Amino acid sequence: MSMMTRSDLAGVAMTPDNIRTKKLPLGVSLLVAVVAFGLAAAIVYGAGIGNWVLVVVLGWILYLVGLFLAASRVEGSRAARNRSWQSLIYSACVLAILPLASVVWTLVSKGVERFDANFFNTSMNNIGARDANGGAYHAIIGTLEQVGIATLIAVPLGVLGAIYLVEYGRGKFANTVRFFVDVMTGVPSIVAGLFILSFWVLIVSPWFNNGQPRFSGFAAALALSVLMLPTIVRSTEEMLRLVPGPLREGAYALGVPQWKTILKIVIPTALPGIVTGVMLAVARAAGETAPVLLVAGGADAINFNPFDGNQSSLALFVYQQAGDASKYAPARAWTAALTLVALVLILTIAAKMLARRNSLTR
Amino acid sequence: MGDNPSRSTDATAGGSGVTGRHARPAGTGVSPSSYQEPPIGGGGAPLQRKARFSMETGFRGLSVSAGAMVLVIIVAIAVFLISKAVPALQANTANFFTDTKWFPNDAQPNFGIAAIAFGTVLSSVIALIVAVPIALGIALFLSHYAPKRLATPLGFVIDLLAAVPSVVFGLWGRDVFSQPVKDFSVWLNHYFGWIPLFGGDGPFGRSILLGSLVLAIMVLPIVTSLSREVFQQTPGMNEEAALALGATKWEMIRTAVIPYGKPGVIAAVMLGLGRALGETIALALTLGTVFTISFNLIQTGGNSIAANIANTFGEANAIGRGALIASGLVLFAITLVVNMAARAIIYRRREFRDSAA
Known part of the structure; x- marks a missing residue:
């Protein structure tokens, strides 16, 4: 490279000064930092207007300004602007990591307090405000049953819907469906809960219960499946689109009908991706509180039957313990939150691992 | 395992046979009607009727029908919510859209969504004002600044955070984050109390500010991961062209990456x-549940449609439930409009459709 330029531009002296712009030395930016934070500390403590947090914030602002001024003197304004934006982007990253790290730290440090066998073996039945024990067994049962039923409802519907969109759907109707699948992704969970409340709990369930509306885990499962459906359709659709066309054409050329091609060729090829999408949807549904609160009602006792009577769920358990006045409630809430996050994260990480091993990639 | 090679040789043999047949002179094998003998290598039965x-x-x-189910569900949500909301709205003695009180369980039910709808919009907008610049900064960091060895695990962590249930953030906001926000509110009130946003005499604590900041932390991972994907899709040619013209890194981002990613970012x-x-x-868990319209951010107060449903559902009677369903209908309409606008933006630029899902 340098050989070429030298031969092309004969006569121009290629000294370092000629080919390189001036760089702000690292020492100068360190000096700016020291001065900025010192000045900030002097201002804040001198005027008595705040504590160390303000020193850090003010010092950071002064550092950015000082760096910009120093850099524009040495390197020129364009390079200085470049430098400032880079610092801003880096500080955005630091700023965001602080609260998120605090969430994780609190979750673990407060969650391990009640992370014992008693918590996972008992329910909240007959646990008064003065009882230190009590656990989330009933809530875990509820979460597993509700999410399981919701998955059983949403997966066939979602996969079939995606098959329609990719394999059969042409024209206006398919575009409408695709658009509303996307829109439905944004339906708030509380609206899904209200929908099942007004449809299933208030209108359908009285038919089976002597005219009385009845909360049930199944209703919660219905609400969760409404939330899972668009996510599953979207992720499955994306995966089906990645299946190479020649695979389908090969099957058609052998005289295989389209439905058999889809079931025997397209779906098995896309299966790992579909499973990934389903697991992500399950993880999202497991963390939903509002629908369960509205249509399953919450319960203290263990209820194995999702079709009859109130049920709780882990997320709802966290919410109810958070609102409980007992001094033992916060510990239970945090442990349940830790359990819930562990469940969700295991599902999510497993899904991502599966996605990484997927041979179909963009 | 052992029979794989032999199978592949069979396939090769079959392949050569096919070419052999194709190589026959035209006229004998081209027209299907002139086939005399059945095809050799498993040609299949004649087409069935x-x-x-x-x-x-x-x-x-x-x-x-599975595809249509989605449309059915969207329509059904609207129909059933309306059917349950109408009796409560008819019993309402106040104006549903302008009233700020919420007493649907009284003998003379009077309730309106003005205060809670205002609180919903205010807290969401503040959350976005806080979260979006930071989220875009992180997205740019992950896509253009961080070394790949750091960007991949960090992006993975961001995706994981998007999956953390909201109740956990709510619990954290109430138990841990409320104290620093309270101190900050007192400080703001002391020095900036002359701005109406930060005025008031307290108490400070469960305020719009706390709720909005918790919301901001929650939407941060979502906006980050969506816009990171959009930024990553910027054509390398555009970036290299900008750099080749002598642009600094930031100028390259401003002229090549951001214009390209704009629709995707807006959608995110x-x-x-x-x-x-x-x-x-x-x-x-974090708002003060007060039914007033106020721009004061730091005093205890604030409410939102969804939070109000969760808080008052327990003691609601039939009319109260209907009133909550009516407020849910309004929320559904608002989110539907916002989502449809976002999707319309994505659809106008088709190339973003697959990334910004």
Whole structure:
């Protein structure tokens, strides 16, 4: 490279000064930092207007300004602007990591307090405000049953819907469906809960219960499946689109009908991706509180039957313990939150691992 | 395992046979009617007559109805919410859209969504004002600044955070984050109390500020991961062209990356807004549940449609439930409009459709 330029531009002296712009030395930016934070500390403590947090914030602002001024003197304004934006982007990253790290730290440090066998073996039945024990067994049962039923409802519907969109759907109707699948992704969970409340709990369930509306885990499962459906359709659709066309054409050329091609060729090829999408949807549904609160009602006792009577769920358990006045409630809430996050994260990480091993990639 | 090589040789043999047949002179094998002998290598039976009802039509019908199910559900949500909301709205003695009180369980039910709708929009907008610049900064960091060895695990962590349930953020906001926000509110009130936003005499604590900041932390991972994907898709040619013209890194980002990613980023922000508007439990745990319209951010107060539903559902009677369903209908309409606008933006630029899902 340098050989070429030298031969092309004969006569121009290629000294370092000629080919390189001036760089702000690292020492100068360190000096700016020291001065900025010192000045900030002097201002804040001198005027008595705040504590160390303000020193850090003010010092950071002064550092950015000082760096910009120093850099524009040495390197020129364009390079200085470049430098400032880079610092801003880096500080955005630091700023965001602080609260998120605090969430994780609190979750673990407060969650391990009640992370014992008693918590996972008992329910909240007959646990008064003065009882230190009590656990989330009933809530875990509820979460597993509700999410399981919701998955059983949403997966066939979602996969079939995606098959329609990719394999059969042409024209206006398919575009409408695709658009509303996307829109439905944004339906708030509380609206899904209200929908099942007004449809299933208030209108359908009285038919089976002597005219009385009845909360049930199944209703919660219905609400969760409404939330899972668009996510599953979207992720499955994306995966089906990645299946190479020649695979389908090969099957058609052998005289295989389209439905058999889809079931025997397209779906098995896309299966790992579909499973990934389903697991992500399950993880999202497991963390939903509002629908369960509205249509399953919450319960203290263990209820194995999702079709009859109130049920709780882990997320709802966290919410109810958070609102409980007992001094033992916060510990239970945090442990349940830790359990819930562990469940969700295991599902999510497993899904991502599966996605990484997927041979179909963009 | 052992029979694989032999199978492949068979396939090769079959392949050469096919070419051999194709190499026959034209006229003998081209027209199907002139076939005298059955095909050698498993050509298949003659085409069957199409049955009136076959597995094909059945399967197609099944998948079409599954696709239509989505439309049915959207319509059903609207229909059932309206059907349950109308009796409560008829019993309402106040104006539903302008009243700020919420007493649907009284003998003379009077309730209106003005205060809670205002609180919903205010807390979401503040959350986005806080979250979006930071989210875009992180997205740019992950896509253009961080070394790949750092960017991949960090992006993975961001995706994981997007999956953390909202009730956990709500609990954290109430138990841990409220104290620093309270101190900050007192400080703001002391030095900036002359601005109406930060005025008031307290108490400070469970305020719009706390709720909005918790919301901001929650939408941050979503906006980040969506816009990171958009930024990553910037054509390398554009970036290199900008750099080749002597642009600094920031100028390259400003002239090549941001214009290219703009529709995707707008859509990501709208989706984050949709998420923030519908957020329930985190706000139910952090807002002060006061039914007033006030721009004061730091005094105890604030409420939102979704949080109000979660908080008052327990003691609601039939009319009260109807009133909550009516407020949910309004929330549904708002989020539907926001989401449809976001999707319309994405659809106008088709190339973003697959990334910004």
